[in-house]
Amino acid sequence: MSLRTRIYIVILLLSGLGYQASGIAKTFSLQDSLRRYQPGKSYTFQVESAIGEHAIAIEYIAGDAGSKLILTSPHGGDLKPEFMHTRTKDFVVSGSDLDYGDTESFSAMADSKTLELTLALAEEIRKVTGLRPHVVLNHLHRSKLDANRAMSLAAQGDENAIAAWKAFHQYIEDAKVQVAKNGSGLVLNIHGNAHRPQRTEVGLLLSGKDFLSGDLEKLADQSSVRALVRSGKASMKELATGDTALGTLLNEGGFTATPSKAYPNPIDANDFPDRRYFNGGYNTARHGSRFSGNISAIQLEFNQDVRMNDRSRNNYAKSIARAVTAFMNRYFK
Numbered sequence: 001m002s003l004r005t006r007i008y009i010v011i012l013l014l015s016g017l018g019y020q021a022s023g024i025a026k027t028f029s030l031q032d033s034l035r036r037y038q039p040g041k042s043y044t045f046q047v048e049s050a051i052g053e054h055a056i057a058i059e060y061i062a063g064d065a066g067s068k069l070i071l072t073s074p075h076g077g078d079l080k081p082e083f084m085h086t087r088t089k090d091f092v093v094s095g096s097d098l099d100y101g102d103t104e105s106f107s108a109m110a111d112s113k114t115l116e117l118t119l120a121l122a123e124e125i126r127k128v129t130g131l132r133p134h135v136v137l138n139h140l141h142r143s144k145l146d147a148n149r150a151m152s153l154a155a156q157g158d159e160n161a162i163a164a165w166k167a168f169h170q171y172i173e174d175a176k177v178q179v180a181k182n183g184s185g186l187v188l189n190i191h192g193n194a195h196r197p198q199r200t201e202v203g204l205l206l207s208g209k210d211f212l213s214g215d216l217e218k219l220a221d222q223s224s225v226r227a228l229v230r231s232g233k234a235s236m237k238e239l240a241t242g243d244t245a246l247g248t249l250l251n252e253g254g255f256t257a258t259p260s261k262a263y264p265n266p267i268d269a270n271d272f273p274d275r276r277y278f279n280g281g282y283n284t285a286r287h288g289s290r291f292s293g294n295i296s297a298i299q300l301e302f303n304q305d306v307r308m309n310d311r312s313r314n315n316y317a318k319s320i321a322r323a324v325t326a327f328m329n330r331y332f333k
């Protein structure tokens with residue numbers, strides 16, 4: 001057992017950390033939970049070993065009733081309980097749970113400091129708007145749970161990982177129920193990439209090749225912001241590369257973000273010779289409006305300079321909060 005895990009467990013046993021445990025490990029049910037979510041309060045789901053060791057795996061910090069925004073951090077956790085299976089690249093996916101597209105590549109690399117970035121962003125959004133967004137965090141390291149994959153590859157059969165995966169998505173679903181009361185909303189999935197040159201990638205479920213085709217409108221139905229286009233609030237092109245696209249608003253805050261007005265093609269060989277682009281994964285497909293509903297989703301992949309430095313991260317979070325708030329005011333008022 002690592003020292004960190006040991007400390008976590010001891011703290012949990014002694015004090016409960018002030019958290020309210022909302023589930024018992026290996027089962028997850030929030031049937032009546034909606035009634036008792038209080039804005040600003042933290043709810044957690046713990047994993048548990050056969051001899052009673054605990055660790056906080058998933059955390060939901062409830063947003064204010066008027067908020068239309070949900071922030072998630074699926075890959076920012078660093079907890080590695082030794083009683084959980086360590087994921088391997090050799091695992092054979094069952095193939096029965098690929099409902100939300102082909103997002104089945106294996107990785108056990110964490111998106112370092114994105115959990116901290118997500119919390120900083122939530123706080124800055126509260127300062128700017130007066131409303132706390134909903135926040136859902138996976139505290140487990142990606143080698144224990146990949147909370148941005150279908151269940152089979154995400155958990156690789158580990159009972160605790162399966163329960164934590166269910167808890168992660170149930171908390172998002174519960175947040176979406178609250179947001180939906182306000183008419184519409186947005187899920188932002190916060191990630192980190194290591195592409196060079198460094199840039200922030202905005203994932204709308206359109207592929208890099210889609211941006212070469214020129215006609216984005218035909219592709220709106222496969223995007224994670226489909227509901228915004230369908231409602232007549234914006235064209236697909238406007239949402240991807242227009243004046244008030246999220247990428248463009250981030251550029252105005254000093255980020256190199258793509259797609260955007262300045263960088264309309266995320267695989268442009270001149271701007272980005274590696275031509276790598278993360279266009280959105282399982283969560284963006286499942287929790288956005290590609291398949292159903294009025295709540296859209298965007299994956300934000302921040303480069304290392306934005307997230308790694310403990311001193312500068314909060315300033316970046318301020319700039320991201322301004323861009324996100326401008327986007328929300330434009331499309332979710």
Ligand SMILES: [Zn+2]
Pocket residue numbers: 075111148190191192
């Ligand atoms: Zn990630």
